[in-house]
Amino acid sequence: MSFLYETLLAPFADFEFMRRALAACVALAVGAGPVGVFLVLRRMSLMGDAIGHAVLPGVAVGFMVSGLSLGAMTLGGVAAGLIVALLAGVTARATGMKEDASLAGFYLTSLAIGVLLVSARGSSIDLLNILFGSILAVDDQGLFLVAGVATVSTLTMSFIFRSLVVECFDPVFARSVGAGGAWVHAIFLALVVLNLVSAFQALGTLMAVGLMMLPALAARFWSEDISQIVFISTGFAIMSSVMGLLLSFHVEWASGPSIVLVASMFYGASIIFGSRSGLLARWMRRPHFHEPEDASR
Amino acid sequence: MKCTADIRLTDVIVTYRRVPAVHHVTGKFQAGTLTALAGPNGAGKSTLLKALMGLVPVSDGTIDRGGLSARAFAYLPQLPEIDRSFPLSVEQTVLFGAWPRTGALSKLSSAERSRAKDAIASVGLTGYAGAAIASLSIGQWHRVMFARLIMQDAAVILLDEPFAAVDERTTDDLMALVKVWHAEGRTVIAVLHDLNFIRRHFPETLLIAREVVAWGATAAALEASRLDQARTMTDRWARNSDQGSHGHQHNHDHSHPH
Numbered sequence: 201m202s203f204l205y206e207t208l209l210a211p212f213a214d215f216e217f218m219r220r221a222l223a224a225c226v227a228l229a230v231g232a233g234p235v236g237v238f239l240v241l242r243r244m245s246l247m248g249d250a251i252g253h254a255v256l257p258g259v260a261v262g263f264m265v266s267g268l269s270l271g272a273m274t275l276g277g278v279a280a281g282l283i284v285a286l287l288a289g290v291t292a293r294a295t296g297m298k299e300d301a302s303l304a305g306f307y308l309t310s311l312a313i314g315v316l317l318v319s320a321r322g323s324s325i326d327l328l329n330i331l332f333g334s335i336l337a338v339d340d341q342g343l344f345l346v347a348g349v350a351t352v353s354t355l356t357m358s359f360i361f362r363s364l365v366v367e368c369f370d371p372v373f374a375r376s377v378g379a380g381g382a383w384v385h386a387i388f389l390a391l392v393v394l395n396l397v398s399a400f401q402a403l404g405t406l407m408a409v410g411l412m413m414l415p416a417l418a419a420r421f422w423s424e425d426i427s428q429i430v431f432i433s434t435g436f437a438i439m440s441s442v443m444g445l446l447l448s449f450h451v452e453w454a455s456g457p458s459i460v461l462v463a464s465m466f467y468g469a470s471i472i473f474g475s476r477s478g479l480l481a482r483w484m485r486r487p488h489f490h491e492p493e494d495a496s497r
Numbered sequence: 498m499k500c501t502a503d504i505r506l507t508d509v510i511v512t513y514r515r516v517p518a519v520h521h522v523t524g525k526f527q528a529g530t531l532t533a534l535a536g537p538n539g540a541g542k543s544t545l546l547k548a549l550m551g552l553v554p555v556s557d558g559t560i561d562r563g564g565l566s567a568r569a570f571a572y573l574p575q576l577p578e579i580d581r582s583f584p585l586s587v588e589q590t591v592l593f594g595a596w597p598r599t600g601a602l603s604k605l606s607s608a609e610r611s612r613a614k615d616a617i618a619s620v621g622l623t624g625y626a627g628a629a630i631a632s633l634s635i636g637q638w639h640r641v642m643f644a645r646l647i648m649q650d651a652a653v654i655l656l657d658e659p660f661a662a663v664d665e666r667t668t669d670d671l672m673a674l675v676k677v678w679h680a681e682g683r684t685v686i687a688v689l690h691d692l693n694f695i696r697r698h699f700p701e702t703l704l705i706a707r708e709v710v711a712w713g714a715t716a717a718a719l720e721a722s723r724l725d726q727a728r729t730m731t732d733r734w735a736r737n738s739d740q741g742s743h744g745h746q747h748n749h750d751h752s753h754p755h
Contacts, residue, residue, distance in 0.1 A: 241583065363601045366593055369583045376550055376572045377596040377649070424629035426584045 211449045224338045224346045224402045225441030231350035232395045233434030234357050236416030241368050252396050252405040254284035254307040256314025270341045281393030284310050333404030342401040349398035403456040410460030418467040421474025436466045499682035500528045500652035502563025509558035511548050518544040520707040531679040533699035534688045537731040540706045542688045546655045571651035588626040594648025616644040636667040656687040706730035
């Protein structure tokens, strides 16, 4: 019993930085979980990664203007992310180019500018901090930022949920009934950017992509219902955060990658054991249906 | 919902990359008529439907929807455009048909739910409400799309090859629904290829080969001479656009860039 306490609870009970880290991670998980699900459903799984790289020059400019100020770097990151997403979207619509191709063009440019800025002014340590963060050093400001973004993100998602589903599922139908459209897409992209930037102090934007996408990918193996998938994904993300933090505390691994690797384990386990389309479920066929009524189960 | 408005097209031109897909189409779909839209591949049938829906811009001419908005039209596109692996159930998919009444935010009333249940029953999918759409056969999927159309309760219904790749039984069931819509006074326009099927079920036909070849009672519109004409006109367009430009076989009384 005391072993369990020492392993699972004591780190949080005894150390304030662990409690802060936990709060930040849970907030990130709640914000990013649903967003990740829709990135997967839109077949834009790699978009989070691209945006994660695209924010770099903005963060760098924020850093150059006012040093290690969370506010300035966040603002810069959000601006850079939104500009890249917007340019990519507008270019795709105006030229008929595929959106992922157009995004690749812009985010690579943005990344190069970012690396140039960082290497011109700072040391490589700064770059590592920006890309990978350090959750064990989250301050009050960072905590409020993460919690604020999670709140805004969750509320916004609940408002655009139905529009987003219909827009992803059947864009032609959505247009024909006047649902969704460019503004839903734009708001959604803004949420992707916000969630990734808010994570940069805690996990770093790149690791935040892992917390956003891996639980969403894992959740897809467990359900055929979109609302359930959103909840499963958020649950996986929260569990990954808690377990990852404990792992990082006990084994003394870096916290960001520890959290993401736990999420990877959920992903791996889901590939094998997922009840909807996991490998085992496919191999061990259940008896097939005989009456049409069964199919509705 | 009975349709009381005629749809009038005046000199409608729709172009893709400056090549006209629909060329100088003039005429009207009378309120409450059941019209087949026929013609060879590449004749502009789908494009004309999209123009009626306001999904592609009209480069010249006007479409008068008789005071109705394009939003009041229901539209079933050709099937491959939808992602069927999407995690939705039959009921959830059909409920989207209530969008014109519920919009993005309002709660789905129990009245809408029971309408969806009725719609699912009337396409013969009772018992499948909770089934994942990914698990359906093509025929069942067509039925789901028809149930969603029923939910939309639109005055004008546009169908793009609604019976493609569907077996006879499903086609019969779905065609029966189309006839119900017609009897209810809705305007129905369907893109179809099977001329015998059109002759059997559709009172009116618009035969198109970018331009109108014939528009009116089906028997007259699908005469052999008209069909030949449609075929040669499409060939001519194909040849001309292969050469990078197309000659006009008629005199324009106005000019428009191609």
